[in-house]
Amino acid sequence: MDLFFIADIIGITAFALSGYLVAVRNHLDLLGILIASFLTALGGGIVRDVILNTTPFTFKEYYPATTVLIVLLLAFFLKSIKRKMLRENSFLWFQIP
Numbered sequence: 001m002d003l004f005f006i007a008d009i010i011g012i013t014a015f016a017l018s019g020y021l022v023a024v025r026n027h028l029d030l031l032g033i034l035i036a037s038f039l040t041a042l043g044g045g046i047v048r049d050v051i052l053n054t055t056p057f058t059f060k061e062y063y064p065a066t067t068v069l070i071v072l073l074l075a076f077f078l079k080s081i082k083r084k085m086l087r088e089n090s091f092l093w094f095q096i097p
Helices: 003-025 030-051 063-093
Strands: none
């Protein structure tokens, strides 16, 4: 694997997660979360390539969009696990022995 490829994956992951967290904090629906995450993770590169008058890299390769989708699925999954654990643990916290 190329070092630039790994750096690209890390950057896409970080910005997709950043967009997800901002969207969740602002109580957006699923479409809003998707748009915020995709624009945050891939929007800068798309604008750069449009200004340079080339086909955006995101549209030529499959892995940028796939990376964003995987990050979003993991974030949804981990959020649901956290919510479930908080419900189960809160029941145990409020029981009086």
